Amino acid sequence: MSPLEKLFTVEDIAQMTSLTTRTIRNYLKDGSLVGRKIGGQWRFTEEDIKNFMSRDAVITHFKDVAIQSIYDFIDGVNTDVKGKLQICNIIDLYTSYEKAVAKNNQICDIVNKEIKGMDIQYDVTIDGKEEDEEVKIRFVLYGPPSFLMKVYPLLED
Known part of the structure; x- marks a missing residue:
């Protein structure tokens, strides 16, 4: 680990x-997420997070959460943005693995x-x-137009 x-x-x-x-602490406890304690607090490198996010159980969990959040959006369940404009986008991008990771x-x-x-x-x-x-990389994005307008240009090759 580099000091910077x-x-x-x-x-x-x-x-x-x-x-x-x-949930994060449970993943630490069962060994799905690896980190180190510094000054009594858990700290994680980008590599630790990437390893965690690539585990099959975690990938399945995130797919389930994404699917449920789409249904919630369609059903109007998301009440914490009441009265505000929010957009849901599902974007599939077919590209090389390296470009998919870079876009992400x-x-x-x-x-x-x-x-x-x-x-x-x-x-x-x-x-x-x-x-x-x-590979196919699927982005499910929710947010105000100002956020999405910052993301769209990144999807171009």
């Missing part, structure tokens, strides 16, 4: 994944900058493996 490498907290991962801090990282950066004070939800799945010629 960004470290993430349990709260950071919870915010990135829409999981509770309790770019969008994650925007989400992490914008999420405070905004009603944003972001789900992503990559169907395929690194050795595949082409």
Whole structure:
């Protein structure tokens, strides 16, 4: 680990994944998520998070959450944005694995900058493996138009 490498907290991962801090701690306890304690608090590198997010059980969980959130949007269940304009987009992009990961990282950066004070939800799945010629990356994005307008240009090749 480089001394300049960004470290993430349990709260950071919870915010990135829409999981509770309790769930993150359960993943730590069962070994699905690996990190290190620094000053008595858990810290995680980007590599730790990528390894966690690539586990089959975690991928299945996120797919289930994404599907349920789409149904909730259609059914009008999302009440915490009452009275505000919110858009739900499902975007499938077919590209190389490397480009899919790069696009995901770019969008994650925007989400992490914008999420405070905004009603944003972001789900992503990559169907395929690194050795595949082409993979499908699916983005499910919820948020105000201003957020989505920052994301759309990143989807271009």
